[in-house]
Amino acid sequence: MNNYKSHPEPSNMLPAGIPYIVGNEAAERFSYYGMRAILMIYMTQYLVNSSGQLAVMSENEAQGYFHLFVSAVYFMPLFGALLADGLFGKYRTILLLSLIYCLGHFTLALDNTRMGLLLGQSLIAIGSGGIKPCVSAQIGDQFGLNNQHLMTKVYSWFYIAINVGAFAAMLIIPWLLKHSGPAIAFAVPGLLMLLATVLLWLGRHHYTHKPPAGMKFIKEMCSQIGLKRLAKLASIYGFFTVFWALFDQTGSSWIIQAQKMDRMLWGIELLPSQIQAANPLLIMLLVPLFSYLIYPLLNRCFVLTAISKMQLGLFLTVIAFAIPSIIQMQLDEGFIPSILWQLLAYVLLTSAEVMVSITCLEFSYTQAPATMKSFVMAFYFLSVALGNLFTSAVNFLIHNIDGSSKLAGADYYWFFTGLMLITAALFLWVSQRYHETDND
Template sequence: MTEVWERFSFYGMRAILALFLSAAVIDGGLGLSTGTAAAVVGVYNAMVYLAALPGGWLADRVLGPRRAVLVGALVIMSGHISLAIPAGAGFVYLGLALIVCGTGLLKPNISSMVGHLYEHSDAARRDAGFSLFYMGINLGALSPFVVGALGQKVSYHLGFAVAAVGMLFGVVQYVAGGRGLRGIGARPAHPLTPAERTRALKAVGAALATLALLVLVAGPLGVLTLDAATVFLTVLAVVVPACYFAYILGGDHGLTELEKARMRVYLWLFLAAAVFWMIFDQAATTLTIFAATSTDLTVAGWAMPSSWTQNINPIFIILFAPLMAALWVRLGDRVGTPVKFAIALVLAGLSFVAMALAATAAAGGAKVSILWLVAVYLMQTIGELCLSPVGLSVTTRLAPAAFGSQMMGVWFLAVSVGDSVGGQVARLSDGGSSPAYYLWSGAFAVLVGLVLFLFAPRLRRIMREGALDTSRNLSGSDRPPGTPLS
């Protein structure tokens, strides 16, 4: 229920963010071009998930997951309050920055606590548990019905204020229901020693000083622009996970050979997930703009807000998540994680092929039926259920002993990479109306999915998934000897 309200605030605000940024100032927006607005939303989404890595580290080494989630929720609420204040772009970007920091603390750590609840369960049951958790997330994702309607019909800032109220409900829920966790996440798994704390503070200080120096240099050179900032953050979103994987695999962390092998497989799954999210999270940018400009949203003479189209995906999630959870339990180990990821990529790619047909039909200013978007979101939803909850589950299974909550942060880095790159390539979509853009993007995702299908058996053998899998807990240790596998 805490995650329901956090997602209520997140998806409600996101449903109107691109529209707000690209709306004319006289209409209550910031007046950005659609390309720049798409890049800002993409980078914002990316930074939300990039922040999951330091958020997981802070939980592991300083705060503990329980406290990290509470602090994160309060910071998120402050961010939405800042967005709700109609005082110019400064408050908008401050609000987005606060939401980024708060979600980085909340998102990986609440998911890792779910993993701890299943630490002695088999892989299929863990997958099913995360699917149910994922359905709860998507109850909150229905918030565009409220936030979107108020934001588009009354005032964007009123919509942001409602998102802040939703996060307040989340804080109250978390505090009131915390006893049900039975002590899970109460303390950091590997607290910092005094020497490590000193080194960490020095590293943070050096990073802040470097950032300040970049700003001081970029200002006089005239390159301190919004577009330049989005490009810089996109590069950062790609470089950080590359360095982190090099750190994990190349450093001396006492990893066993099995843990290293599993991490190499995880890298390939990570890249596949990044491609999926590059397609999927354009719902907040190109698909929302397409809904607003090229889709007939009239129902019985009443025009629904274009932000409501973002409710199609969570409705499908709520309908299909229990079925997919039951399917994973029924199939057991007969369908491995790489195959599930490959199916997700192919479906995501085909959804953009459908969008290419819809954009072709909308050429010349025509408006197409909303059923095109319904079909697109149906394919993306089935793909999401094959990849996202399963990705959460496989992360908790493959996490090395030395990296608990941090590995959940690494999983969210895949979303960060996909969203940041997707936000930049969305500039080529001509405001969401280019058939060629959708076609080539979709074909790329399908190709990656087919390649993953080919290598799936080999990856599964390395993972020791299936008959050889011992189903590990979040700390990375194997199932105790003598415990039944099913």
């Protein structure tokens, strides 16, 4: 019988399990974003058939499959949440799915065919997606009434840990792919995921292990109150579908665009996949800037709530995506813009991410009933899945048989920019009628 504590200690200090959770997240995010960073280049330049001959995908095909994979990753949190809240608890669920996650990475490293890609990504989707709501909710479980005031800052630093891992991975793994090939490039993220699993296990006696609710979870989820709470959150989360439809294109259409731009920066030519590293780097800079400067300044002008942060973030996304739209107009006319213009778009898009995504992590936990923390986190991640599914569908639908596109060039980017503007305006109207729930 394991002597795990089931309630937070009455302390006003940082919970002892937090460093293990944050370290686990940094290593896990390295593994995920390192693998994801090279997918577009891998599928269009390195994929082989069973005979070992090149059998790569077209750009449109690869972009469609990229977003299908991301969509699968973010659908799986529902599965992980059911396991965590209904059966095994968060720690055991994370540990089990982390092992499956490791297998996915090593499958990609050992098999560079489409079959290997399918199997590896399926295992990674189960592992990575399944643990997502559990890790986020596990942070909240570590806090009691005496140290609950530290939760906001811990969620911010948790998000920074995500981006430390992502930043390192997005610089290193594309370089490994180019210089050492896909086997090494996929094996290294696998080793980091193995490290993440070990860190999780080492901290097991420091965590607060809230037991799974079992049938109580199912009953509460299906109760009138539970369904009403989910419906209420759905009225907010639905708008984030479009945000993620745009945001995750930094891993697909923005890479394709970067291939055609002048990528010389301080005398170094960056690889197209490495440009993505701007996002995690900016997160590490912008999170403290927003927490300690921008939010306090805005709060002097008006009452800054979670809802108002997300409102501002969605409108900022419109401006951010207008920049690659303009860049593409320049490319269509034969000009070769500097990658600095895309980096400017990253600054604005990452600022929007801080206001939307970080805010929503904490918002989701505070709005969730006590027995449905992981499930509500998964419910939020469903918006990411649907956003990527939408982008994937758009890419497949606009692709003509002759290889041309129904939304060619800048029209593609302006389509998403306009869609985001409409979404932000609608969210502004709907969110004004949302009243936050007090779970205390």
